[in-house]
Amino acid sequence: MNQHLSAVFAPIRVRAQNYARSATAATKSFGWLELYRTNFCQKRPDINDSDTFNMKSTEELILEADFGSTEAQLRLAAHYIDDETFNFDCAEKWLRLLIKKESTYAKYELYHLYNTGRIIDGVNYQTDENLAVSRGLLIEAAKEGHVQALYELALIEMQNKASYADGFNRMINSANRGHTHANTLLKKYEQKLPPTLVMAANGDLINEESDHASTESRDFQLSVELGNLGVATRQAMAGDYLNKRQLFEEAFVWYEKAAQQGNSEAAFNLAVLHVENAVPQADLNIALRLLEPLAKKGDSDALHLQAKIYLQKKMYAHAIAYFKLSADTAADSSIKDEESEYAERFTKKYGDAEVVREADEIYQYFLRRLKAT
Structure with a gap:
């Protein structure tokens, strides 16, 4: 990721699987x-x-x-x-x-x-x-x-x-x-x-x-074997285990498998790996495609990540609009404030009259699309 941008933003909110599951309870080795x-x-x-x-x-x-x-x-x-x-x-x-x-x-x-x-x-x-x-x-x-x-x-x-x-x-x-x-x-x-x-x-x-x-570790092995059988959530969980340990290239493989089966959390985390340039095959355009289905549903994290991508691509009107949209859709008040601050900061830095006008058009268009869904 661009060093200038990484200094501006807090770490991306990487998301783990939310599926409730009965994990094997650990027992003390050699205990009764x-x-x-x-x-x-x-x-x-x-x-x-x-x-x-x-x-x-x-x-x-x-x-x-x-x-x-x-x-x-x-x-x-x-x-x-x-x-x-x-x-x-x-x-x-x-x-x-x-x-x-x-x-x-x-x-x-x-x-x-x-x-x-x-x-x-x-x-x-x-x-x-x-x-x-x-x-x-x-x-x-x-x-x-x-x-x-x-x-x-x-x-x-x-x-x-x-x-x-x-x-x-x-x-x-x-x-x-x-x-x-x-x-x-x-x-x-x-x-x-x-x-x-x-x-x-x-x-x-x-x-x-x-x-x-x-x-x-035991649950990871179960995820690997179920993942190899094509269970998408377990593929994503294997990715989570590896991602948490910064084994990014291995995590990428599992996230990609799960994302191809429609697992939205895996798609998001796969996009994060692309945006953070954590793997050799990182590609911002692929990240945008992965995030689009989530963004269309008003996912604040996805909109935030898309805004960061647009900044890296120097598409400032899109970046400003997407930060505003992320603020609008965020459930947490502190995140709303954070996203609004980003929008204001980059409006001041890059927002000449033409950029501000284009950003508002993108913002209004997306709002109409959200209301229609």
Whole structure:
């Protein structure tokens, strides 16, 4: 982005997906969790298929999953490993089926299921047999790039000198792939991480931040696999995860996929990447096209971003008009004031009589179009 303009504006309001979803609740590694077992997979609350805002009963999803739907199997697995709807047998069933399809998500989650040490109705599911299987699953998931698996395997390997170097490199890889707590640890210890037991004694490993990082990383892998199946909202959510971590080129790929399916939030964030010149293929004209459907609906953020594009293109009448329109459509009073200030500032700077006249024509035309919709 033009350095002069970046000094004028506050950061663009990048927007995350607003879809309510039941994220897998993080559980403390190696902890004990008291939960009750339900014997019948079907008798669970209905699953909110948040990507389409449609309600699907578990019976419907089970039917689809039994007929081989990978998407349904992923949704059921995520549902049954959630603390609020936990069912060991059902989770294990769907995760095992997904592993046969080489699901990285399922490999990590079955490892986590076996390794956590759940006691349900007096039965301890952390058996020697399950633990033996779980280590192999963790290694496979880490090799396939699962962010949380990389982090947890790193901690295991950093427990002793023989494997410390491998663990340290894996921790760096985890941080580079967006694990926020791995990044925090590397910063705290200035890239010189002590052995795992020392970090544990210092209270670094089990805390709110590490739980949050685990939840985000696990949900990201679910988004990747559902996104690869064409679920637009999950494609956008994968983009959000990467964008938040400034992995812009990877975020661009996911946003583009979601935008092509009509996801408006992905289209907006894709436009931001173009405007901010965050990717090699940045193109202001593409950004304008992405924003136009949102602007036509009176989206203040989209109008603001279009105004910035017009400034960069030195189309000052359009820029002034769009800042005024952004002010008119903003819901927040502080944003209204901010956008009005931009309009006034650039009117004074660039607004000769001809520019002011043209800006007013554009503004009035757009207002009429908004009222007509």
